[in-house]
Amino acid sequence: MTNHHSAKSPAIDVIHALIKTSHYIQREFDAQLTNHDMPFQLSGPRLRVLLAVSEEGEIRMSELASKLGVKARTVTDFVDALEKDQLLVRLPDPKDRRATLIQLTEMAQVQIQKVHCLQEEAAEALLTNLSEEQRNELIELLGNLANYQNVPCSFEE
Amino acid sequence: MTNHHSAKSPAIDVIHALIKTSHYIQREFDAQLTNHDMPFQLSGPRLRVLLAVSEEGEIRMSELASKLGVKARTVTDFVDALEKDQLLVRLPDPKDRRATLIQLTEMAQVQIQKVHCLQEEAAEALLTNLSEEQRNELIELLGNLANYQNVPCSFEE
DNA sequence: TATTGTTATACTCTATAACTATA
DNA sequence: TATAGTTATAGAGTATAACAATA
Numbered sequence: 001m002t003n004h005h006s007a008k009s010p011a012i013d014v015i016h017a018l019i020k021t022s023h024y025i026q027r028e029f030d031a032q033l034t035n036h037d038m039p040f041q042l043s044g045p046r047l048r049v050l051l052a053v054s055e056e057g058e059i060r061m062s063e064l065a066s067k068l069g070v071k072a073r074t075v076t077d078f079v080d081a082l083e084k085d086q087l088l089v090r091l092p093d094p095k096d097r098r099a100t101l102i103q104l105t106e107m108a109q110v111q112i113q114k115v116h117c118l119q120e121e122a123a124e125a126l127l128t129n130l131s132e133e134q135r136n137e138l139i140e141l142l143g144n145l146a147n148y149q150n151v152p153c154s155f156e157e
Numbered sequence: 158m159t160n161h162h163s164a165k166s167p168a169i170d171v172i173h174a175l176i177k178t179s180h181y182i183q184r185e186f187d188a189q190l191t192n193h194d195m196p197f198q199l200s201g202p203r204l205r206v207l208l209a210v211s212e213e214g215e216i217r218m219s220e221l222a223s224k225l226g227v228k229a230r231t232v233t234d235f236v237d238a239l240e241k242d243q244l245l246v247r248l249p250d251p252k253d254r255r256a257t258l259i260q261l262t263e264m265a266q267v268q269i270q271k272v273h274c275l276q277e278e279a280a281e282a283l284l285t286n287l288s289e290e291q292r293n294e295l296i297e298l299l300g301n302l303a304n305y306q307n308v309p310c311s312f313e314e
Numbered sequence: 315t316a317t318t319g320t321t322a323t324a325c326t327c328t329a330t331a332a333c334t335a336t337a
Numbered sequence: 338t339a340t341a342g343t344t345a346t347a348g349a350g351t352a353t354a355a356c357a358a359t360a
Contacts (some may be wrong), residue, residue, distance in 0.1 A: 011292070012280040015279075017296050018295075076321095100318080100360065123169040126168070127224060141298070200327090230331095
């Protein structure tokens with residue numbers, strides 16, 4: 001590779017570059033979501049909830065909390081709001097009368113699909129400067145960076 | 158096709174890897190800052206304010222707002238809180254009696270220095286798996302990516 | 315007794331709008 | 338009239354603590 005950077009690269013600079021880039025990307029994604037003609041304002045965190053439910057098909061609120069890395073109380077609020085917008089529904093868990101199961105509505109699934117398309121477009125636009133090989137390199141480097149397998153994926157700040 | 162990454166690397170996967178990694182890092186940094194024996198809870202945003210002031214030495218609130226990318230009202234709150242914690246001071250701008258200049262206190266400078274040390278440690282820990290060369294590669298790739306001037310940001314459908 | 319989810323409360327970060335003092 | 342900052346208000350995202358129903 002060309003080595004005009006190799007003079008010095010303290011860890012802190014690498015991390016700052018990473019954070020800065022990520023902020024930029026998230027701003028772009030956010031603008032994307034809020035400026036398009038979506039029927040609902042699907043903020044990063046709200047979208048994250050929907051995606052987590054989508055992955056499981058049906059999930060308990062307590063499980064959802066730990067999957068998202070937030071507290072149960074926080075999930076209650078998200079579910080309240082998303083239920084009001086008819087993006088998901090609460091169902092009693094037949095196996096445990098204390099528990100509540102969450103499912104997406106049809107509409108939520110359509111919305112998620114739309115968001116996914118927008119994100120693909122945005123992602124392509126952001127990566128025009130990187131070749132296929134460079135993209136793979138980037139993914140590999142990020143994968144090596146640390147053990148963060150347990151960390152939930154998210155799109156917000 | 159020889160290695161397991163080169164099969165396919167859709168843009169969206171690269172972006173997700175980036176965001177996920179960045180979240181992980183920020184959580185680590187945050188834990189670092191809140192768990193260490195810092196006299197003040199220097200959250201990410203609060204720290205960002207201090208660093209912005211630090212860079213300029215002395216800065217108007219309005220300038221600070223645009224430097225941070227937030228509204229003037231938001232800066233008022235930050236400055237209120239940080240002034241109460243004696244991390245910065247408001248001074249009248251002699252050149253314009255409407256304006257207010259912000260300066261760091263001695264204590265803030267000490268705190269920033271401490272935070273910087275902690276972050277360097279944390280950054281090193283996060284990057285143990287990457288060689289010097291890989292770090293440079295990573296910075297370079299991120300630099301290409303964030304070269305957003307060239308990206309025609311037309312995300313229309 | 316322990317767990318699930320909710321009520322009650324609060325904090326941080328951010329915004330818009332209306333106002334004041336100055337320019 | 339326009340700009341700098343503040344007061345007033347609001348909303349999203351998150352937390353802890355106390356509690357009810359159930360296990």
